[in-house]
Amino acid sequence: MRKLIFNKVVMIAAVTAIAGGVLAGCGAKTEETIGAEETTITEATITESTDQQVALSNSPEQGETELAGAPYFEAGVYAVYPENAKNQEKTNFYVFNADSYGYTTDGANYGMGLPFSCTQADGTVKFSFGGADSTEEAFVVKADESGKITGAFGDGVVMVFEKLDGVDPDTFVAENYLSDPKDQVYHDANGWSVRYDATNISVTNENGKVFFVYTGECAGTNMITAYYTVDNKGEAAIEELGNSWGEATVFSQGPFPGAESETGYWAVLPPAEEGSGAYMTAIGRDYMDGALIFELSGHNGNDEEMNMAVSDALAAVIDSLTFETYGE
16 A cells, blocks of 8 residues: 555546446437448458557547656655645655655655655556555556656546655655744654754764754854664663763763653763863663663853853754654
8 A cells, every 4th residue: 555645536426427428429329320320341441440549549638748758757756646636735745766766755644654666667657665565556657747747546546746846855854844944853763753943953864873963153063963872771871971071070860851751861061161161961761772862062152142042952952852663
């Protein structure tokens, strides 16, 4: 089952009306008419009629351009919505990391979705959704022009895939695309998430660590480094880290943010009275088979208002912690 779920309205009344018209046309002849229209049907007549039907089925409809060859989808992010929807909300997306694989994501539902692989050829894109128990569905392309690909899966509902300009599929987050820059979310593969203000916090990943760096005006580097380790449990990991800062480090325990029933282990190195104003704070907890650590590196300057703005921004990240998979 592919992830994207839409409210599919099947136009039963319209189909019935059309079918009724066709049937009425076929049954309109009387016996008298049939007798008057008797025609000798030869093999040449059948061949000519068949050729005409094939030519018509392979030719584009009036107003459409002939469908180009595959691939139809390229690396990028496509908003997906029903062609005839009155309100075409662009909250569902297909993210193509390449033209042969990607994932679906629902920006209005916590970014939930499924990975997929696909093959593109001869007007059809065959999708395989999910992992070991994957399901396959064919998307028949109707039109491919002006950044929009129109077609239908097996249910017949005509869908539009609209490519988003200037959006990197490798960094795309559906929730953040739909949200205010001041309220962005980071989901970690280890089952936790935080919210942050993208106007003054940048987020990067490197070597299994996540860096939340304050980009506003400040006296020096101010950032949170978050990581999971299997080398120690929470208390031992924090003790080792705090001891590396020196004898001035203060240790304590308390509830862990976002999981108050879990014990949090704290290490704090107060700001130096002279010099750079550098300070360190770390909090950790037992997590899965190891420890989850949030380490804050900060610098205070002479402007107390500026220092407070930095502190508030970084504290807001920690305070927003939630656990999605491995919680309390």
